[in-house]
Amino acid sequence: xKDKDLNQKDRRAFLLGMGAAGVSAAFAGPVLAxxxxxxxSKWDREHEIVIIGSGFAGLAAAIQAKKLGAKDVVIYEKMxxxxxxxxxxxxxxxxxxxxxxxxxxxxxxxxxMAGDQMKAGRxxxxxxxxxxxxxxxxxxxxxxxxxxAEYFPYLQQLGGHSVPRTYQTTVTSGGGITQPLIxxxxxxxxxxxNRAKFEKFVVDEKxxxxxxxxxxxxxxxRGRKGKPVRVRSQRxxxxxxxxxxxxxxxxxxxxxxLTAEVPSTNIPGATGEALLxxxxxxxxxxxxxxxxxxxxxxxxxxxxxxxxxYSIFNFPHSISVDVKTGRRFxxxxxxxxxxxxxxxxxxxxxxxxxxxxxxxxYEHAKAHPSVKKVLKYGVGWxxxxxxxxxxxxGIPFAELKxxxxxxxxxxxxxxxxxxxxxMEKAKGKFIEAPFVTVRNWPKxxxxxxxxxxxxxxxxxxxxxxxxxxxxxxxxxxSGGTHGQSRLGSCSIPDCMVMGMTAAETMMSA
Amino acid sequence: MMMKKLGKLVFLSVTxxxxxxxxxxxxxxxxxxKIKGRSYHASFYDGESCDVCHETNRATSLPADDACxxxxxxxxxxxxxxxxAGEEGQNPHDNLHYGRxxxxxxxxxxHQARQHMCADCHSFEYPNFKE
Numbered sequence: 209x210k211d212k213d214l215n216q217k218d219r220r221a222f223l224l225g226m227g228a229a230g231v232s233a234a235f236a237g238p239v240l241a242x243x244x245x246x247x248x249s250k251w252d253r254e255h256e257i258v259i260i261g262s263g264f265a266g267l268a269a270a271i272q273a274k275k276l277g278a279k280d281v282v283i284y285e286k287m288x289x290x291x292x293x294x295x296x297x298x299x300x301x302x303x304x305x306x307x308x309x310x311x312x313x314x315x316x317x318x319x320x321m322a323g324d325q326m327k328a329g330r331x332x333x334x335x336x337x338x339x340x341x342x343x344x345x346x347x348x349x350x351x352x353x354x355x356x357a358e359y360f361p362y363l364q365q366l367g368g369h370s371v372p373r374t375y376q377t378t379v380t381s382g383g384g385i386t387q388p389l390i391x392x393x394x395x396x397x398x399x400x401x402n403r404a405k406f407e408k409f410v411v412d413e414k415x416x417x418x419x420x421x422x423x424x425x426x427x428x429x430r431g432r433k434g435k436p437v438r439v440r441s442q443r444x445x446x447x448x449x450x451x452x453x454x455x456x457x458x459x460x461x462x463x464x465x466l467t468a469e470v471p472s473t474n475i476p477g478a479t480g481e482a483l484l485x486x487x488x489x490x491x492x493x494x495x496x497x498x499x500x501x502x503x504x505x506x507x508x509x510x511x512x513x514x515x516x517x518y519s520i521f522n523f524p525h526s527i528s529v530d531v532k533t534g535r536r537f538x539x540x541x542x543x544x545x546x547x548x549x550x551x552x553x554x555x556x557x558x559x560x561x562x563x564x565x566x567x568x569x570y571e572h573a574k575a576h577p578s579v580k581k582v583l584k585y586g587v588g589w590x591x592x593x594x595x596x597x598x599x600x601x602g603i604p605f606a607e608l609k610x611x612x613x614x615x616x617x618x619x620x621x622x623x624x625x626x627x628x629x630x631m632e633k634a635k636g637k638f639i640e641a642p643f644v645t646v647r648n649w650p651k652x653x654x655x656x657x658x659x660x661x662x663x664x665x666x667x668x669x670x671x672x673x674x675x676x677x678x679x680x681x682x683x684x685x686s687g688g689t690h691g692q693s694r695l696g697s698c699s700i701p702d703c704m705v706m707g708m709t710a711a712e713t714m715m716s717a
Numbered sequence: 718m719m720m721k722k723l724g725k726l727v728f729l730s731v732t733x734x735x736x737x738x739x740x741x742x743x744x745x746x747x748x749x750x751k752i753k754g755r756s757y758h759a760s761f762y763d764g765e766s767c768d769v770c771h772e773t774n775r776a777t778s779l780p781a782d783d784a785c786x787x788x789x790x791x792x793x794x795x796x797x798x799x800x801x802a803g804e805e806g807q808n809p810h811d812n813l814h815y816g817r818x819x820x821x822x823x824x825x826x827x828h829q830a831r832q833h834m835c836a837d838c839h840s841f842e843y844p845n846f847k848e
Binding site: 288289290291295296379381383384386387390402403427432476509510511512513514577580585586 | 779782803806812813814815816818819820823834836837838839840841
């Protein structure tokens, strides 16, 4: 039977079963403006575990709950398609102590990885969470492989990481993970309902989250709110609803520089209303103003596009130059915030954005499949000589030539005298013709802020500093883990591990 | 029920034209009395058969996500829009981000022009896609 059929069968059985699935009282008439004060008996549905969001965190939680014996797990997804932002990101997965690290002779550990993350987090990251995630990242990676995710047979070293430790899916997108996980969820009997938007929590008189109001038949962006149904959850509600990078009002309220003029790599549905609901029932807001922009994005395409993965792979053996001066202006593999800040400072004489140009030898660029797409879809360019390159981008040739020659001595000597870049992945990779170029400019990518959780994925209450009974959060919607700057490829292990952890906590209660 | 069968017959003949007549990027929207619809669905409008897609003939609700698939076979669509080697994941009916799970109406509109979802981030050209 095809997946699609299974899904729809699931869905139909689920909808038909609403009258018999342990519902204590069928709900008739208009639903009141729901609040904790409503009688708890008025339920339309009942499930063992209710998960909001179908990205990495929600899918990992559903699979782990099933493995631990959960009989009835439901995932509600507000968008028409499944996978959330996880389905469109770069598919980069950092983990220490993996088989590929052993094969490539890389020395690493959970403490070293968490240490790199603490450094990028600029003193305000959550060390306990980072260590917990790093210590189980390899296990989470294995879960995706067991479900059918496929990765390139080599590691990448991303900005801010002290060693190469990043896997990437062969389709260079998180879709290479969400698709197998969705399939696995269906195989295990997890119910997945699309066009179903979380509206609010149902809280009992003791302040415990005992259910949620879900608008079924919600059509994102089409003005159809759907029909509210009250869903009881026996073991609590897990919010795995992602960040708010696509909510311009919310993000610019936190950081006024992030107006509508700054594009985003995220899906339009990354709007954060589930996060705001958590605050309404008492969750602690953490680091809401720390919103990351991706320094590998391109102003020449929409969303995450193709240049992002291309740049992430190629930065270690490329130079990024200021168009006006022909000179480098940053360590091309510094952490994201360092690079994005440096890029945003590239301006013409009137102060208008002047996206820098990243130059890579075709010889080394071509080792990654994205280069073909970058050239084919006109978001990158190939040149046979440095003169042609300089002319096309309007870069002063003499200065550029000087910079390239200077940088090539760093490649030879293994020491970057300009910016102290780690030359581990640049060994023997001189900047030589033919060249490939792309333009880079930051896009809003990741929201570090969210609701505070503990290492058991329990959401803390701002009045008691104890977990809010029945409320769990995992993934980007939780806050504080990464501090001021999340390292690339560290979100997937975060989402996966905390999703698994949430399921374990819910199942052990 | 009868209309569904008729729909299937009409569709089969259109499939042939669709596969053979590549390169038409124009719209197939046409005015049928008070409502716009697709030229290749003309027979539904003759009989005011809204229930072919909508649950009732009043057409007050949007069609189910899999409504189109009561006539259009997904396997055939996947085959018809297969992409060349190296670009397999760009097949709109079976792609690397969402597999085969994209509800038809996220890219196609029966009564209005629409843009395909891929265009949110990518500049792919799908020559047979009708706005």
